[in-house]
Amino acid sequence: MTSWLTEAVPRGRVAAFRTLIYLFVAADLVVFTPWVRTRASVPGELYQPLLVGRILPLPTPTPALVAVIFWALLLLALLAATGRAPRLLGWSVCALYLEWMIIAMSYGKVDHDRFGLLVALAVLPTAGRARHGDTTRTEAGGWALRVTQIAVICTYFLAAWAKLRFGGLDWLTGSVLARAIIRRGTDFADLIAQVPYLLIVAQFGIVAFELFSPVVFLLPARWRGAMVGFFYSFHAVTIATITISFAPHLAAMTSFLPLERVRPLVWARRLAGHRGPAEEDAGPHPDDVDTVPAQPSVAVPPSAAGRTPVVDQAPVVGRPVGP
Known part of the structure; x- marks a missing residue:
């Protein structure tokens, strides 16, 4: 079990995942959850903090508090995306984003698509330093990605459990999707919706898909990738039909993907027609192995075995040849 939880992964994958997650946090502030800033104008008596907000305890949101969290989190998330000071910046982003979510979800509605993202922010600081394109493997980074994967799958499985717990079998046969x-x-x-019984069949399929989502951990790598692709296609259909994106969940689910192969800066250099100094010193990238020409082998005749090779030397210019 321990070897599975800490299965080593390339450091380049950890670096790419870290950059993606922190950039998503910055985008979340200005694209997906800018409405959280309006909570500052809501009367304080309407603030009903989540359990974690009552345990700590955290202050009631005010215009000044919300503004400070917004700008500090935006700046620190962009800095953390560079990979510098992974522990200091990582823990800071994790704490500020947790408070941002507590403010967002303490007014009567809690979104379950944030769970995987919050877990990713909590474990990324433990992964240590990682450089894009680095092929050396790290168990600490593997643990961070594995825990995020477990959180992603728990989001599915526990969603099905909640449907059956609170809705019972009526959730399957009711008019939820309608x-x-x-x-x-x-x-x-x-x-x-015009196709008879199709929505009922879809509701059975959704619950079955969520209940059996943990099977992804039992599949070989090739089939695991196909199942993760099915997860993404499920959310694509969800967006196309009822416009629910689950964007934070989709960002966390990239922990399943070989992100070390996604190197936009290297691709940009290739399009520009040159390679950076660091890349030239490092030699060909592992993804480019097939493009490196093989050196032809020279066959040595059996009669030449054991003989001292004779090297033909061309005369040096400006130097007399002969005695």
């Missing part, structure tokens, strides 16, 4: 389509459906969803 109500979602009426509230926020697209034209594509309207076409699907």
Whole structure:
């Protein structure tokens, strides 16, 4: 079990995942959850903090507090995306984003798509330093990615458990998707809704998919990648029908992917027609092995075995040849 939890991965994968997660945090502040800043204008008596907010305890949001958290988190997330000071910046981003989410979710609605992202922010500082393109393997980084993967799958499995716990079998045979389509459906969803019993079949399929999602850990690497691709396709259909993106969950789910192969800076240099000094010193990247020409081998005749090789030397210019 320990070897599975700490399965070593390339440091380049950890570096790419770290950059992606911290850039997503910055994007989340300005694209996905800018509405959190409006919580500062809500009367304080409406603030009902989550359990963690009551245990710590955390202050009631004020305009000054929300503004400080927003700008500090935005700046630190961008700095953390560079990979510098991974522990100091990582723990700072984790603490500030947790407080940002507590403020967001303490007014009556809690989104479960943030769980994997919060776990990723909590474990990334423990992965240590990692450089893009580094092929050396790290168990600490492997543990960080594995724990994030477990959180992603728990999001699915526990969502199915909640459906059956609170909705029972009626969730499977009820009008859950029909109500979602009426509230926020697209034209594509309207076409699907016209097919008899298709929404009921889809509800059975959703619960089955979520309950069996842990199977991904039992599959060989090739099939695991295919199943993760199915996860992403499921969310693509969700966006296309009822416009729910689960963007934080999708960002955390990249922990399953071989992100070390995604090197946009290297690709940009190739498009520009040159290679950077660091890349030239390092030689060909492992992904480029197939493009390196092999050196032809020279066959030595059996009759030449054991003889001293004779080297033909060309005369040196400006130097007399002969006695």
